[in-house]
Amino acid sequence: MNSTRTFTLDDLRRILLEGAGAEEGVDLDGDILDTEFKELGYESLALLETGGRIEREYDITLDDATLTDSVTPRLLVAAVNEHITAAADVAA
Template sequence: MAEQVFTLDDLRRILIEAAGDDESYNLDGDILDTEFEELGYESLALLETGGRIEREYGISLDEEVLSIANTPRLLIDTVNAGLAALV
């Protein structure tokens, strides 16, 4: 079975699903190291994002992880570590 990988495009899609496609969110360009707060995402939107990731990818993310992984790069790395542990 091939290892599943969570990408920036996956995260963008889930963020839009969780918070809507509001023009106040700017997910274009190089956002990997931009904090979610600067991108316009508050903690409630990130909790919803975490829940969607858990359901779709079959991993568990606790609230502490979501507060520590405060950039797309950190969240992607966290999700991929969880996916790797499933293999």
């Protein structure tokens, strides 16, 4: 089960690219941790798709507020890991 896995920036990059691709001129391999998603070319619809992919892959549920409040990759990675930890605690 994926509930004990850690969600990383590399996981987020992969899921963003799988779901929405990359905006021309945006280097997701660079230091993007604190760059807002809108600056990276990802609007709310792309983030909802990303959230759905994360939920399926990590068997967690992210509410809309988590996705809208997590305006940078750093915030989203932290929020996803909190959900993974909470799901693992419930399953234990």
